[in-house]
Amino acid sequence: xxxxxxxxxxxxxxxxxxxxxxxxxxxxxxxxxxxxxxxxxxxxxxxxxxxxxxxxxxxxxxxxxxxxxxxxxxxxxxxxxxxxxxxxxxxxxxxxxxxxxxxxxxxxxxxxxxxxxxxxxxxxxxxxxxxxxxxxxxxxxxxxxxxxxxxxxxxxxxxxxxxxxxxxxxxxxxxxxxxxxxxxxxxxxxxxxxxxxxxxxxxxxxxxxxxxxxxxxxxxxxxxxxxxxxxxxxxxxxxxxxxxxxxxxxxxxxx
Amino acid sequence: xxxxxxxxxxxxxxxxxxxxxxxxxxxxxxxxxxxxxxxxxxxxxxxxxxxxxxxxxxxxxxxxxxxxxxxxxxxxxxxxxxxxx
Numbered sequence: 001x002x003x004x005x006x007x008x009x010x011x012x013x014x015x016x017x018x019x020x021x022x023x024x025x026x027x028x029x030x031x032x033x034x035x036x037x038x039x040x041x042x043x044x045x046x047x048x049x050x051x052x053x054x055x056x057x058x059x060x061x062x063x064x065x066x067x068x069x070x071x072x073x074x075x076x077x078x079x080x081x082x083x084x085x086x087x088x089x090x091x092x093x094x095x096x097x098x099x100x101x102x103x104x105x106x107x108x109x110x111x112x113x114x115x116x117x118x119x120x121x122x123x124x125x126x127x128x129x130x131x132x133x134x135x136x137x138x139x140x141x142x143x144x145x146x147x148x149x150x151x152x153x154x155x156x157x158x159x160x161x162x163x164x165x166x167x168x169x170x171x172x173x174x175x176x177x178x179x180x181x182x183x184x185x186x187x188x189x190x191x192x193x194x195x196x197x198x199x200x201x202x203x204x205x206x207x208x209x210x211x212x213x214x215x216x217x218x219x220x221x222x223x224x225x226x227x228x229x230x231x232x233x234x235x236x237x238x239x240x241x242x243x244x245x246x247x248x249x250x251x252x253x254x255x
Numbered sequence: 256x257x258x259x260x261x262x263x264x265x266x267x268x269x270x271x272x273x274x275x276x277x278x279x280x281x282x283x284x285x286x287x288x289x290x291x292x293x294x295x296x297x298x299x300x301x302x303x304x305x306x307x308x309x310x311x312x313x314x315x316x317x318x319x320x321x322x323x324x325x326x327x328x329x330x331x332x333x334x335x336x337x338x339x340x
Binding site: 121123129130131132134135136137140158159164166167199203206207208209210211 | 298301305306307308309328329330331332333334335336337
């Protein structure tokens with residue numbers, strides 16, 4: 001039996017101008033040259049045609065382009081569906097889903113993420129992951145108002161308890177490719193906010209979903225981070241941080 | 256304006272809100288105004304940043320006339336894999 005070393009594709013979701021995307025991809029590759037980078041582009045189509053990266057897909061999905069993400073139930077299923085053929089073609093074993101405002105801070109990031117997945121014996125690892133059915137989690141209480149939400153999990157679940165609902169941040173999740181591709185095939189009859197959709201779908205399809213230990217505070221979306229804080233975060237043990245807005249647009253930060 | 260109202264609300268809850276402790280661990284989860292209105296318990300302005308789960312509290316002796324509802328927090332899932340490897 002041949003055992004292949006794990007290969008990771010980082011799916012970088014962005015809408016930024018081509019020059020910023022070039023800087024972002026170079027930075028990610030600099031931190032881990034072994035990985036494949038797939039840019040999932042949600043910006044203007046004419047910008048997409050000017051991207052100078054090896055792998056890129058255009059995500060033509062209105063459910064991605066929301067302003068008030070939870071209320072409009074932003075979806076990443078279009079991103080998953082667009083990236084899936086690339087992942088199959090590249091033959092990778094794992095997928096890191098990253099947003100443009102997530103910055104890697106350590107070299108060999110993927111080796112560390114693989115280690116977490118292995119230690120947790122998980123198929124998916126994510127940030128701020130919680131089991132939220134029966135709680136007052138606002139995304140859950142909003143979605144549960146529509147009976148179709150729970151009916152959907154009942155219709156796809158392979159588990160005994162079909163009422164389980166999980167929540168996790170969309171960015172920074174790390175997937176075995178089988179789990180990613182299985183979720184990419186789903187077409188729910190209602191729009192489900194990505195923070196509920198991605199982990200709950202993976203769970204009900206039979207995959208094991210676990211949290212990233214001790215990293216949630218570095219990824220908290222309500223706490224913006226600045227480049228001058230990178231070193232301090234690194235010393236505190238951060239593997240990557242989020243959100244850092246506008247980082248790739250500032251050419252002077254990237255020699 | 257919205258940010259100002261939020262700031263004032265947070266200040267008010269910080270001063271007058273009830274401390275909410277995890278009924279299982281005793282951990283302080285945050286503060287909120289707990290208002291009972293028309294047969295429902297409304298949790299207003301909870302500042303703890305975790306999803307609250309209501310639970311009936313245990314009692315040191317049997318009481319038929321009063322039961323208390325407290326809170327615990329959502330936990331991380333830990334389910335086995337069911338899909339084939």
